[in-house]
Amino acid sequence: MSFFRFSRSKFSGDFIFEAVVGLFALGILILAFFLFRELFIGSELSRNTFGLNFLATTTWDPVNEIFGALPFIFGTIVSSFLALVIAVPFSIGIAIYLSELAPPKLRTPLSFIIELLAAIPSVIIGLWGIFILAPFTRDYLAPPLSTYLGFLPLFQGPMYGLSMLTGGVILAIMIIPITSSVSREVIMTVPVQQREAALALGATGWETTRIAVLPYARSGIFGAVILGFGRAIGETMAVTMVIGNSPRISESLFAPSYTMASVIANEFVEATSGLYVSSLIEVGLLLLVVSIIINIAARVLVWKLLRVEGGGRA
Amino acid sequence: MEKDYNLVFEDDVQNARGTIHPPAISRGFSLPIDPRRYKRKLIDRIMSFLAAACVTIAIIPLLSILYTVISNGLPAIDMDFITQLPRPVGEPGGGLGNAIEGTFIVVGIACLIGLPIGILAGVYLSEYGENRFGRFVSFMADVLTGTPSIVAGMVGYTLIVLYFKSFSAIAGGVALSVLMIPIVTRTTEESLKLVPSSIKEASLALGIPGWKTTLYIVLGTGKSAIITGALLAIARISGETAPLLFTSFGNMFWAGGIDKPISTLPVQIYTYAITPFPDWHAKAWAGALILIVMILILNIGVRFAARKKFG
Numbered sequence: 128m129s130f131f132r133f134s135r136s137k138f139s140g141d142f143i144f145e146a147v148v149g150l151f152a153l154g155i156l157i158l159a160f161f162l163f164r165e166l167f168i169g170s171e172l173s174r175n176t177f178g179l180n181f182l183a184t185t186t187w188d189p190v191n192e193i194f195g196a197l198p199f200i201f202g203t204i205v206s207s208f209l210a211l212v213i214a215v216p217f218s219i220g221i222a223i224y225l226s227e228l229a230p231p232k233l234r235t236p237l238s239f240i241i242e243l244l245a246a247i248p249s250v251i252i253g254l255w256g257i258f259i260l261a262p263f264t265r266d267y268l269a270p271p272l273s274t275y276l277g278f279l280p281l282f283q284g285p286m287y288g289l290s291m292l293t294g295g296v297i298l299a300i301m302i303i304p305i306t307s308s309v310s311r312e313v314i315m316t317v318p319v320q321q322r323e324a325a326l327a328l329g330a331t332g333w334e335t336t337r338i339a340v341l342p343y344a345r346s347g348i349f350g351a352v353i354l355g356f357g358r359a360i361g362e363t364m365a366v367t368m369v370i371g372n373s374p375r376i377s378e379s380l381f382a383p384s385y386t387m388a389s390v391i392a393n394e395f396v397e398a399t400s401g402l403y404v405s406s407l408i409e410v411g412l413l414l415l416v417v418s419i420i421i422n423i424a425a426r427v428l429v430w431k432l433l434r435v436e437g438g439g440r441a
Numbered sequence: 442m443e444k445d446y447n448l449v450f451e452d453d454v455q456n457a458r459g460t461i462h463p464p465a466i467s468r469g470f471s472l473p474i475d476p477r478r479y480k481r482k483l484i485d486r487i488m489s490f491l492a493a494a495c496v497t498i499a500i501i502p503l504l505s506i507l508y509t510v511i512s513n514g515l516p517a518i519d520m521d522f523i524t525q526l527p528r529p530v531g532e533p534g535g536g537l538g539n540a541i542e543g544t545f546i547v548v549g550i551a552c553l554i555g556l557p558i559g560i561l562a563g564v565y566l567s568e569y570g571e572n573r574f575g576r577f578v579s580f581m582a583d584v585l586t587g588t589p590s591i592v593a594g595m596v597g598y599t600l601i602v603l604y605f606k607s608f609s610a611i612a613g614g615v616a617l618s619v620l621m622i623p624i625v626t627r628t629t630e631e632s633l634k635l636v637p638s639s640i641k642e643a644s645l646a647l648g649i650p651g652w653k654t655t656l657y658i659v660l661g662t663g664k665s666a667i668i669t670g671a672l673l674a675i676a677r678i679s680g681e682t683a684p685l686l687f688t689s690f691g692n693m694f695w696a697g698g699i700d701k702p703i704s705t706l707p708v709q710i711y712t713y714a715i716t717p718f719p720d721w722h723a724k725a726w727a728g729a730l731i732l733i734v735m736i737l738i739l740n741i742g743v744r745f746a747a748r749k750k751f752g
Contacts, residue, residue: 144652145569151561152570152578158622159581162592165599220495228489229496237496239744244503246740248680249590250707251729254714255506258513258722300502307499331485354587361589363683364711388591388683395595396687411595415588422587426580 162415170409172402181409187374187390189398194406196413198374202291202384203414206366207359209295209380214303215352221303222310222348227336238311245304253368256297261288261369264296269381286381287371294370294384298359306355313347313429314340350428357421361414363388387414507733514730517723523731527693527709530718537728539695540709543610544732546696547689547705548679550614555621556671562622563629563667568655570630579630585623593619594684602688608702613689617678624677628670633663669747676739680732682707706732 173181177194184195225238269286276282286292317340325339341348371383372393387410398404521536528535566579597616602608636659644654660667690702691712697703706728713725 139650140653141651144655145565148561148565149569151558152565152575152626154558155562155578155582155585155622155626158619159585161600162585162588162596162619165596166592169595169599217495217499220492221499224489224492224496228492240500240503241496243737243740244499246676246680246736247503247506248682248707248732248736250680250682250711250714251510251733252506254710254725254729255502255509257714259505259509260502303499331481333485333488334481336488357587361587361591363589363591364707368711368714388589391591391595392683392686395598396690408595408599411592415592418587418589419584422584425587426583 163412166408166412166415170405170412172405173409174405176402177406181406182413185374185376189394189400189403192400192402194402196387196406196410198376199385199387199390199410200413201376202294202370203360203386203388205380206291206294206298206370206384206386207356209291210298210302210359211352211356213296213299214306214355217299218303218306218310218351218355219348221307222314222351223336223341225307226311226314227340228332238308242304242308244300245308249301249362249364250368252297252301253365256293256365256369257289260297261290261293264288264290264293268292268296273381280378281380284377284379284381287383289369289371289383290381291370291377291384292380294366294386295380297365297369298362301362301365302355302358305358306351309351309354309429310344310348313351314344316347317343346428350425353421353428354425357418357425360421361388361418363392367392387411510726510729510733513723513726514728517727518730522724522727526695527704527724530716530721533720535724537704537706537709537724537731539692540704540706540728541731543689543692543696543703544679544706546699546703547610547613547617547685548675550611550699551617551621551678552671552675554614555618555625555674558618559622559625559674560629560667560671562626564633564655564660566626566630567633568659579627582623582626582630586627588620588623589683590620590681591683591686593617594686594688597684597688605700607700608688608690610689610696610699610701610703613685613703613705614699616684616688617681620681620684621674621678624674625671628674629663629667632666632670633659635666636662665747669743672739672743676736676743679739680707680736682711686711 173194177184181194181196182200183197184193185197186193186195187198188194221241225234225241229237265286265288269282269292272282272292273286321339321343322335325335330338366386367389370386370389372385372389373383374385374390375382377384391407391411391414395404395407398407521534522538523536523541524538525534525536526539527537562578562582566575566582569575570579593616596619597612601612601615605612640658640662641654644658645651649658685705685708689705689708691708692702692704694704710725710728710732713721713728716722
């Protein structure tokens with residue numbers, strides 16, 4: 128818009144500078160456009176061959192060239208959901224502790240340490256997952272689950288170390304830093320008067336959090352959770368290394384599974400035929416679209432809250 | 442006077458509750474203790490404990506990762522590991538020298554592409570971005586920070602690898618820059634928005650043109666914050682594996698040029714980790730140690746430097 132405004136004024140250094148940096152800003156949109164365009168064109172063959180059946184077929188057969196992404200969609204959704212089930216209570220607990228209940232001196236170092244977890248490369252978490260976490264879930268986490276909750280189909284069958292359960296746990300570990308730090312930021316935007324009012328009425332620290340802080344921050348925390356879900360869906364290496372990579376849909380969390388991101392990571396280089404490559408690109412397109420939508424939803428929720436704070440409603 | 446007032450107030454309260462205790466009155470202003478208070482205090486303690494437990498449990502994986510990487514990686518590291526080429530299975534010795542070199546090259550290419558675009562786009566968003574276009578770009582950059590890394594790899598593949606018909610270092614750099622640009626844009630925008638407008642106004646009042654003000658005054662003031670953001674983005678992409686699997690691919694030899702496949706540390710760790718050979722597992726741990734040390738030094742160092750400067 129401002130280009131037109133400036134073009135009416137005289138051709139100045141300011142105009143050139145704004146145009147140049149504006150072009151780079153436009154580069155962001157071009158980048159987004161290219162992401163979609165490349166995957167859209169690349170997946171054309173697969174989209175034309177399988178149509179919407181691609182999303183509903185469970186066969187993944189490179190030899191006979193029949194491709195259906197359902198097992199991967201299933202694996203991605205279940206593993207990410209499992210990650211949320213584990214990570215959300217922890218993240219909210221962490222956010223509450225670090226913003227409300229912890230001694231002020233501990234807050235900065237502790238949140239720094241939690242955020243450090245996000246800095247560790249996915250491939251190293253995966254390496255740790257193969258050799259430490261997978262045996263741990265097999266030997267210590269799965270037996271009690273099958274003993275006490277074995278009546279559920281979720282916890283039946285033999286437990287292999289590399290399984291949906293391990294994948295979910297490792298994803299939970301990886302999304303806790305982002306979910307908890309965004310929740311914490313959101314909680315810290317709650318106006319201090321809100322807390323003071325509760326404290327003045329004689330509420331304890333936890334009561335203040337429960338009555339005055341959490342209801343105010345609810346939608347923002349929900350945004351943080353969705354953001355974590357988006358991260359979990361797109362996470363590749365660590366999951367690929369521990370989920371077992373078997374394209375079957377199983378009721379049991381103890382069985383190996385496969386995710387959209389890991390099928391791409393494993394098979395893209397080896398994909399020989401055009402249709403095979405194209406199918407994998409369509410999986411990637413799906414992944415991109417879903418995670419962009421999820422991110423937009425999360426941003427809208429978080430932004431709305433931050434804007435409320437800016438507007439000073441209290 | 443004041444004491445009388447308090448007593449009256451207290452009597453009122455206690456009458457309302459029907460719990461007048463003469464000794465309480467004689468001690469001055471103090472509300473009678475509600476028995477429910479203990480329960481509430483207890484719940485407060487329990488919830489604080491649970492919240493603290495969440496933090497503790499979340500830190501355990503981090504400590505476990507650091508411990509296993511150090512204890513498994515340290516014995517496998519020596520000069521050979523850093524300077525030699527990988528050897529085939531069964532042959533002892535050898536190292537990941539080429540992968541370390543390759544990581545620097547690919548990340549360097551990503552920086553050459555990503556930093557200028559990211560920083561200049563961030564300058565636009567903070568200085569001229571108060572319009573619909575600017576807000577939309579800012580929103581898109583924010584959303585793009587959630588791009589799955591494997592998708593960035595696919596775009597590097599379809600754009601560069603298919604075009605040059607070969608895996609290459611430059612394709613890896615492009616894939617990483619796709620992840621880097623949105624991050625750098627947003628951190629630059631945020632850091633420049635913190636530059637006080639009084640500084641800008643002072644410069645403009647001296648008759649310095651707007652673009653020079655932005656370039657020298659605003660960028661100069663926000664410089665260290667931008668560098669902090671850029672270094673954190675570099676730390677973030679240095680460990681990325683998924684975008685490199687089918688862009689820079691891998692290579693058993695020293696780097697041969699940016700149009701050739703190139704070995705990188707993360708991909709090499711992954712390749713070694715999923716093999717059944719204990720010797721290669723040891724190498725994977727050693728590679729992980731080197732990578733984690735590089736990234737954590739960058740990460741922690743930058744944060745500490747930034748805190749000293751701004752805090």
